[in-house]
Amino acid sequence: MPSKDVLPPGPKRELVAELYVHYREAGRPALPQIEALTGTMPNPHKVSRETIRRLLTGQTTSQWAVVDALLRALCQLQARDPDDRRWPKPDDQYEEDDPETCRDYLRRLWNDDIDGLDPGEAPAIPPAVPSARPASGGWGGTPPTSTGGWGSAPSQPKQDDPWATGAPPQPSQQSGGYSDEPPF
Known part of the structure; x- marks a missing residue:
């Protein structure tokens, strides 16, 4: 494990x-033993010993598939399933219903490192911003204002759809009632 001078506290x-x-x-x-194991496991993802060394010294973060292959190889050497619950830290209270697995925990740490988040810091999800653009196109919509390209106004004038406008149906001239036939 690198010293704190080489690898300072933080997500990495x-x-x-x-x-x-x-x-x-x-x-x-x-x-070399870990490298060989990553290529022979079920769902193998061959990881070079240099990449393994760089992961274990904090010189790279790599892709999730590589980190996961390393975890699976190390768990196989321990005769442990990476999808088992993660063991507690010495100061943690072990809870039987804690669903976080070794793989889940490592993936969260990997994402935090990629995103540059400090441990335990949740990513901020931006609030939904309502669209300032009016609805365009379709029956009864506001026509687009652009002059060309995708989303531009159609070259032919828009036809009115009496079924979509909400206007009351017109009485039939023949029977004095309403017609079941559409007006087109």
Whole structure:
């Protein structure tokens, strides 16, 4: 594990620390052994020993498929399922109904590292902004204001649709009642 001088506290250090937990639990296997295992597991994703070294030292974040392959290889060496619940930290209260798995936790740390979020900081979801643009096109809509390209006004004048305007139907001239036939 890199020192705090080499890898300062933050999202990347949290990700590397979690990978190191699995690396230690697997018995600190040699990088060639992990590399070979990533290519022979079910759903293999071959990871080079250099990439493994760079992940474990915090020099790269890599793609999720690579990080997941490393996790699966380390879990296989531990005879552990990566989709089992993650073990608690020493100061945590172990809750039987905690659904977070080793893979879920590592993926969250990986996303935090990619996004540059501090551990435990939730990403902000921007509020929905109502569209300032009026509805355009279609029956009864406001015609578009652009002069060309996608969303431009049609070259032919728009036909009125009496069924969509909300206007009351016109009485039939023949029977004195309303016609069941559309007016087109």
